[in-house]
Amino acid sequence: MTYSPDKPDEGPSPAIDVVQIQTNFSQFASIFSNNHTALNDKNQGAHEGVILTRQLFDPGVTEDLAVLYAKNAGSKAGSQLQLFVQIPKFLPTGQDTTNAKNVGMQLTYNSVNTAGPIYQSFLPGGYLLYQGSVSGNTTPNVLIADTVILSPAPTKILVAIATPNTMTSVGIAIPFNVSTTINTVTNDRFVINSTGNASGGSIPYSFVWMAIATA
Numbered sequence: 001m002t003y004s005p006d007k008p009d010e011g012p013s014p015a016i017d018v019v020q021i022q023t024n025f026s027q028f029a030s031i032f033s034n035n036h037t038a039l040n041d042k043n044q045g046a047h048e049g050v051i052l053t054r055q056l057f058d059p060g061v062t063e064d065l066a067v068l069y070a071k072n073a074g075s076k077a078g079s080q081l082q083l084f085v086q087i088p089k090f091l092p093t094g095q096d097t098t099n100a101k102n103v104g105m106q107l108t109y110n111s112v113n114t115a116g117p118i119y120q121s122f123l124p125g126g127y128l129l130y131q132g133s134v135s136g137n138t139t140p141n142v143l144i145a146d147t148v149i150l151s152p153a154p155t156k157i158l159v160a161i162a163t164p165n166t167m168t169s170v171g172i173a174i175p176f177n178v179s180t181t182i183n184t185v186t187n188d189r190f191v192i193n194s195t196g197n198a199s200g201g202s203i204p205y206s207f208v209w210m211a212i213a214t215a
Contacts, residue, residue, distance in 0.1 A: 003027040054081060058104040061088050073106050073126060075215040076155045076188075083108040109215055111152055118151055128154050128213045133165075134192055135206040144176075144194040144205060153188040154213030160190040162209040170200035178207060187213075 001023040008014050008021055035049040052070040059067055066087045073082040089102035109122035119131045134146040150157070164176040176196045183189045190211065197203050 003031045052083070058084070058086050058102075061086055061102070064088055069104070071104065073215070075109070075126075076153045077110070077215075080110050082106050082110075106215075113151075118148075120150075120152065122215070123212070126215050127158075128152070128215050130211040130213070131209070133206060133208045135204065137202050137204055138197040138200075139202060140200065141198050143198060144192070144196045146192045146207070147189055148192065148209060148211075149189045150211060150213065151188075154215060156187050157182045157190060157211055157213045160209065160211040162192045162207045164194070165206035165208060166204060168197050168200070169203050170197060176205055176207070180209070 001020060003024055004020055007017045007024060009017075011017065014021065035047060035051065037046045037048055052068070055069045055071045058071070059069055061067055066085055069084055069086070070081055071084050072079045073084075084104040084106055086102065086104040089100070091098050091100040105124055106126040107124050109126075109128060111120065112122070113120040117132055121129045123129050128150075130150050132148065134148065136144070136146070138144065148160075160180040160182055162178045162180050164178050166176055167173040168176060176194045178192060178194045181191045181193060183191070192207050192209060194205070194207070196205055
């Protein structure tokens with residue numbers, strides 16, 4: 001026999017279910033260990049995993065509590081199941097009469113890249129955070145234009161910032177000037193631009209960059 005969570009029940013006599021009750025007792029430790037620390041171990045019985053049923057809508061908050069739940073969220077990669085939070089509604093008030101919508105906030109995204117070369121994580125609200133660097137050697141009188149392609153591809157890049165790591169070798173040494181240009185057609189890339197050391201000899205250059213986008 002296999003484990004049955006419905007036994008024993010309110011039936012007329014436990015004697016009817018003796019075999020099932022014995023089976024349940026013999027298998028209870030292994031059944032219970034699913035998503036729990038096994039019994040007879042340190043921290044025995046502690047939860048190790050939480051299973052959330054997918055919700056079709058924000059559940060709403062009726063008490064002074066925040067609600068965690070799973071719901072599909074749209075992204076460039078398509079609809080994905082994510083973790084959401086919905087907090088109590090604090091507006092309007094006597095000081096702020098704005099009748100703000102109390103919608104759920106997306107907390108997670110399906111992927112994180114800690115291996116590089118483009119490092120990626122997520123921020124609350126359905127945003128993606130990217131970091132990385134570009135490097136190379138300047139060519140005299142040629143502008144620097146390095147294209148960065150974000151992965152996973154976002155829906156829209158909100159901001160892209162680059163910072164120079166290298167100094168010019170012509171005249172007074174100063175950090176390379178730098179700007180970024182976001183491609184609003186593909187929405188998955190931007191260009192790091194710099195005049196750098198264009199009028200001098202060839203020297204190494206390096207920029208670190210950060211971008212925030214909507215998933």
